[in-house]
Amino acid sequence: MSTIRLKTPIPGPNSHALSDRRAKAVPRGLSHGTPIYVAKAEDAWLEDVDGNRYIDFAGGIGCANAGHRQEHVVEAIRTQLDKFLHMCVQVTPYEGYIRLAERMNEVTPGKFPKKTLFVNSGAEAVENAVKIARAYTKRPAILAFEDAFHGRTMMTLALTSKTHPYKAGFAPFPSDVYHVPFAYCYRCSYNLKYPSCDLYCARHLEDTFKRVVANEEVAAVIAEPVMGEGGFIAPPPDYFKVLIDLCHKYGILFIADEVQSGFGRTGAMFASEHYGIEPDLIVTAKSLGGGLPLAAVTGRAEIMDTPGPGGLGGTFAGNPISCAAALATLDLFETENLLTRANELGDRFQRRAREWQRRWPLVGDVRGLGGMQAIELVKAQESKAPATEETKQITQYCYEHGLITITAGSYSNVIRVLVPLIATNEQIDEGLDVLESALAAVCDKKGAVAQLV
Numbered sequence: 001m002s003t004i005r006l007k008t009p010i011p012g013p014n015s016h017a018l019s020d021r022r023a024k025a026v027p028r029g030l031s032h033g034t035p036i037y038v039a040k041a042e043d044a045w046l047e048d049v050d051g052n053r054y055i056d057f058a059g060g061i062g063c064a065n066a067g068h069r070q071e072h073v074v075e076a077i078r079t080q081l082d083k084f085l086h087m088c089v090q091v092t093p094y095e096g097y098i099r100l101a102e103r104m105n106e107v108t109p110g111k112f113p114k115k116t117l118f119v120n121s122g123a124e125a126v127e128n129a130v131k132i133a134r135a136y137t138k139r140p141a142i143l144a145f146e147d148a149f150h151g152r153t154m155m156t157l158a159l160t161s162k163t164h165p166y167k168a169g170f171a172p173f174p175s176d177v178y179h180v181p182f183a184y185c186y187r188c189s190y191n192l193k194y195p196s197c198d199l200y201c202a203r204h205l206e207d208t209f210k211r212v213v214a215n216e217e218v219a220a221v222i223a224e225p226v227m228g229e230g231g232f233i234a235p236p237p238d239y240f241k242v243l244i245d246l247c248h249k250y251g252i253l254f255i256a257d258e259v260q261s262g263f264g265r266t267g268a269m270f271a272s273e274h275y276g277i278e279p280d281l282i283v284t285a286k287s288l289g290g291g292l293p294l295a296a297v298t299g300r301a302e303i304m305d306t307p308g309p310g311g312l313g314g315t316f317a318g319n320p321i322s323c324a325a326a327l328a329t330l331d332l333f334e335t336e337n338l339l340t341r342a343n344e345l346g347d348r349f350q351r352r353a354r355e356w357q358r359r360w361p362l363v364g365d366v367r368g369l370g371g372m373q374a375i376e377l378v379k380a381q382e383s384k385a386p387a388t389e390e391t392k393q394i395t396q397y398c399y400e401h402g403l404i405t406i407t408a409g410s411y412s413n414v415i416r417v418l419v420p421l422i423a424t425n426e427q428i429d430e431g432l433d434v435l436e437s438a439l440a441a442v443c444d445k446k447g448a449v450a451q452l453v
């Protein structure tokens with residue numbers, strides 16, 4: 001039985017009416033990717049205010065890895081609702097925060113004593129990781145990567161790479177942030193090929209320390225083990241080991257931003273595990289809260305303990321209901337076998353997407369790790385000119401036909417898959433069918449059919 005059920009033209013009249021109200025009430029800076037207003041969501045589907053049902057390949061941008069409204073999570077939230085809602089952990093602490101910290105210290109990579117701090121959002125967690133790294137090393141500078149995304153607050157905007165729409169117009173940003181090219185092999189900044197490149201992009205850090213910023217000034221290198229907003233870029237398997245060895249050679253900390261790549265998305269609990277690395281600090285958010293706002297910094301105990309009492313925290317940080325939801329969400333990774341499901345989903349996606357790549361020149365690259373999969377769309381395979389407009393048309397076709405997708409990439413030409421990992425094979429196939437018809441429709445409209453191989 002199909003999941004998608006469309007009863008009205010998309011968007012339907014009730015969504016249209018809400019779009020009109022939104023235009024009057026909400027600033028346009030809050031983008032509006034899919035003009036569909038949600039009434040209900042469960043598992044891997046959502047229903048809009050016109051009664052149309054969609055398969056959700058966006059998962060609230062990676063916040064629903066364990067699925068929308070899982071009973072075990074909802075039950076934990078209900079139980080906590082009957083006890084207390086808010087306390088502020090710095091004033092009157094509660095066990096849920098402590099239990100979750102203990103659990104995070106266990107599930108994150110690294111066989112050394114760890115501590116965890118909870119905050120409200122991914123950006124706030126990145127900010128805190130930077131504070132802690134600076135306090136520990138007593139150094140100011142942070143190295144980040146081109147194409148990276150770390151959030152929309154001032155420090156995280158400094159770390160984020162993409163200019164429009166994120167950075168342009170919002171400067172000045174905090175200083176002492178430097179960007180270097182990432183291991184984006186499809187568009188290598190040095191025009192080299194892996195493995196003959198011998199990971200030049202990682203080793204080039206030595207040069208950066210001579211020509212851009214002195215190594216003794218650098219507190220930390222921050223990287224997404226698989227880049228999210230930047231376009232689902234998974235570096236070669238040996239990349240991070242080389243990078244981290246170089247960091248540690250100079251007393252520089254390595255911060256893994258696993259906000260998007262974490263919590264099972266890549267088929268391991270954290271993408272860092274694929275690379276066999278143990279980051280000094282790990283930043284998490286999104287699927288941690290099972291749908292509620294929660295983020296964390298987990299790291300080596302001696303580093304985490306550098307700031308003195310009162311140096312870390314926040315009024316709502318580690319809210320008791322979010323902690324209860326997170327504890328229940330963590331259970332689901334075991335009971336629902338979500339890591340295995342992520343790998344199955346990835347294989348299923350890759351099989352279909354490789355066929356598309358053979359069929360349509362528009363599909364320039366197919367890439368990903370586990371369930372963190374994407375296609376990068378280009379005007380021609382040789383030039384790799386980004387097919388930004390076509391990507392937009394495909395996402396529009398998808399939602400008009402019952403599939404919610406989102407784009408990524410510095411050129412907004414990547415379609416990424418963040419479907420809840422509890423999606424059934426039938427739902428994944430049904431979603432991929434829509435994506436395939438979207439590709440066919442856009443290629444046909446462009447006259448690209450003539451280029452089919």
Ligand SMILES: Cc1ncc(COP(=O)(O)O)c(C=O)c1O
Nearest residue numbers: 121122123149150151228259260
């Ligand atoms: C890798 C990464 N870091 C940080 C953030 C910022 O998280 P938030 O939107 O919760 O502030 C995001 C959000 O997409 C992200 O993908």
